Amino acid sequence: MIKIIHIPFFLFAITLFLSCNEEPGNEASSSTEKLYFKDYVSPEYKWGYVNLEGAPVIKPIYDDARDFSFGRAAVNLNGKWGFIDKDGQLVLEHLYMDVIDFSEDRAFVKDFNSKWFLIDLDGKVIQTLDFEAFNKFKFGMAPVSVSGQWTIIDRFGEPIINEKYDIISIMDSTHYIYKFKDQWGIRTIDKKDVLERKYDRINIISSDLAKLKSKSKYILYDKSVNAFSKAFDKIISTDKGETHYVISGNSAYWMDKTFNLTKAPFFEKVRALEYDRWKFKQDDKWGLMDSSGKIIVSPRFDLVNKYYSKRAAFSEDDKWGYLDLNGNIVMDPVLGLGWDFRNNRCRIITGNGFGLIDTSFNLIIKDKYRELRDFYGNRARFQNI
Numbered sequence: 001m002i003k004i005i006h007i008p009f010f011l012f013a014i015t016l017f018l019s020c021n022e023e024p025g026n027e028a029s030s031s032t033e034k035l036y037f038k039d040y041v042s043p044e045y046k047w048g049y050v051n052l053e054g055a056p057v058i059k060p061i062y063d064d065a066r067d068f069s070f071g072r073a074a075v076n077l078n079g080k081w082g083f084i085d086k087d088g089q090l091v092l093e094h095l096y097m098d099v100i101d102f103s104e105d106r107a108f109v110k111d112f113n114s115k116w117f118l119i120d121l122d123g124k125v126i127q128t129l130d131f132e133a134f135n136k137f138k139f140g141m142a143p144v145s146v147s148g149q150w151t152i153i154d155r156f157g158e159p160i161i162n163e164k165y166d167i168i169s170i171m172d173s174t175h176y177i178y179k180f181k182d183q184w185g186i187r188t189i190d191k192k193d194v195l196e197r198k199y200d201r202i203n204i205i206s207s208d209l210a211k212l213k214s215k216s217k218y219i220l221y222d223k224s225v226n227a228f229s230k231a232f233d234k235i236i237s238t239d240k241g242e243t244h245y246v247i248s249g250n251s252a253y254w255m256d257k258t259f260n261l262t263k264a265p266f267f268e269k270v271r272a273l274e275y276d277r278w279k280f281k282q283d284d285k286w287g288l289m290d291s292s293g294k295i296i297v298s299p300r301f302d303l304v305n306k307y308y309s310k311r312a313a314f315s316e317d318d319k320w321g322y323l324d325l326n327g328n329i330v331m332d333p334v335l336g337l338g339w340d341f342r343n344n345r346c347r348i349i350t351g352n353g354f355g356l357i358d359t360s361f362n363l364i365i366k367d368k369y370r371e372l373r374d375f376y377g378n379r380a381r382f383q384n385i
Contacts, residue, residue, distance in 0.1 A: 024095055024111035024125065033112035036097065040079045045370055047075070049088070049379045052343060054356055054365035058088035060384050068377035070102040072121060083107070083123065086379060092123035103136030106155055118157040127157025139173040141189075152176065152189070160189050172207040175223065186210065186223070194223060205241040209257075220244065220259065229259040238272040243291050245270045245278065254291055265293045273312060275325055279304045286314075288327045297327035305340055309359050313338035313346075322346075322361070331361050343375040353385055 048060030049068075064076035072083045072091060082094035083102075092109075100108040105121045108129070116129040131144040131153075140155050149164040167179035174188050178197075185197030195202075201213040208224040217231040220241075229235075234247040235255075244255040245264060252266040269281035277296070279286045285299035303315040304323070311330070312323045320338025322331040339347050344359050348367065355367035365372070371383040 024109065024113075024115065024117050030113045032114060033097070036112065037079060042078060045383045047381055047383055049073070050356075050365065050372075050382055052345060052375065052378050056382070057086075057379070058084070060382065065381050066101055067373065067381065068379045070105060070121065071377065072102045072107070073377075073379070074099045074101055074107075081109070086377065091121070092119065100134050100136075103138070103142070104140065104155065106137050106142070108134045118153075126155075129153075129157055135169075138170040141170050141173075141176075143168040143170065143176075150178075161191075163191075169204055171204055171210070171223075177202045177204060177210065184212075186221075195221065205237050209237075209241040211235055211237070220255075222257075222259075227259065229255065230261075236270050236272060239274060243272075243276075245272070254293070263293075265289070273304065273306045275307045275310065277307055277312075277325065288323075297323075305338070309341035309344045309346075311341050311346070311359055313340060339374065343378060345375050345380070347372045347374065347380075354382070356380075 042063050046060040047062040047065035048056055049058035049065070051057045062075040062077055063079065066074040068086065071085055074081055075084055077094045080094040081096040081099045082090060083092040083099070085091050095111060096109045097112045098110040102121065107119050108116055109119055110116050116131060117125050118127040118129055119125055129144070131146050133145040135143040137155065141152050141160060143150050144153050145151070148166070150166070150168040151164050152160045152168060152170070154160050165178040165180045169177050171177055171186065175186060175194060176189070177184060177186050180197060183197045184199040184202040185193060186195040186202065187193055199212045199214050203211045205211055208222055210221050210223070212219045212221055217233065218235040219231050220229040220235060232246040232248050236245045242257050246253050246255050247266070250266060252264040253261040254264045255261050267280040267282060271279050273279055276290050278289050278291065280289060280299070282299040286301040286304045287299035288296040288304070290296060301314045301316060305313040307325065310325050313320055314323055314333070315338065316333045319333035320335040321329055321333035322338070324330045335348055337349055341359065345364065346357050348355050348357055350367040352367045354369040354372035355363060356365035356372065358364055368385065369382045370385040373381040
C-alpha cells in the first residue's frame, strides 16, 4: 500500500506564509544589484561625524552619509545603505539600494530587488510595501503613492484611507489637505469634508492654521474655531503662524492669531525672520523691523537670513557676517559664504576648508575639513581633506 505523504503541501504552506512576510536581502543578488555595482566606484573622500565640541566621534569611513533623525543616520558603505546610532554602532546592516530617513520611529528602505519595506528604529521589518514614493511620517501617518496617486498609511503600513489624490499633506492626527484635478480641500480621515475642494492652493502653516488661495487672493483658515480671515493680496506668516504681515492694495497690516488687524508700514517685500523680527526690502536693500513696525535697521543689506540661535547671517558686497537681535553686527562680513546656526553652532568656509564657530564666534573646529554640514541631533557630517 502506498502511503500518502503530506509534507510537500506543508512545505508549500510554509513557503507561502514566508512570502507574505518578506525580509530584505534574503534573495540571491539581483540583476539590478549586479548592474548597479558594475560601474560603482567608491569615492576617495569618506564621511564621518563630529559632536558639538568639534571632536570626531564617528570615523570617516562611509561613501555617503545623511543627517541624524530620531537618533539614527543613514550611511552608505561600499555602495549599500544601512543605519547607525549616535555612537556609530550599526543598527541596520548595509543591505539597501535606497533609504528614506527616519521620521517619528519609522523609515522606508528599498532592497536590490526594488522592494520597499517599512522598518522600526531597531531595523525590524514591519511591512512589505507596494508603493513607489514616500513622504515622512507625521502624527503617525505617512503619505505614499503609486503612479503619482497618493494615499495615507499608518505606522504599521496599513492604509488609513481608500481615496487617492494628486497631492496629500498631513495637517494633524485626523486632518489632511489634498489636491485633486487642480483643486484643493481639507478632509478628515473618516471622509468628512472640512473645506470643500474648490481652492487654487492650500498651504499648511500649523496643525490648526492653513493659508488658502482663491482667485489670486489669500485667506487664513483656523480649523480649531472654524474661522476665516479677510481676503488679502499677500499674507506672510511666522513659522508658527502667531503673527502675519498682510497686504491689501497699497495698505499693510499686522494680523494676530485671532485675525485682528493693526496698521503696519507698507513694503512690497517682507519676510518673517522669527524672534519678532522681520526683514523688508526698499531700493533693492533689506532692513529689519519688529512686529510693531519699529525700524531696527534701515535698508542696507544685500541679503538677510532667518534668525537661529538669536543670530542671523547677512551679506554685504558678496561677503557674509552675522547680526544679533538688535541688528548689531556681531561678526563683520568677511566670509565667502554664511550659513545658519544649528544647536548654537555654525559652519564657515575659508580658503583652507570648512570649520565651526559658536554664537560668540569662537572657532570650535579649525577650518580644515573638505566638507562640513549642519548639526542635527548633536552630530554633524564631515569629510576630511
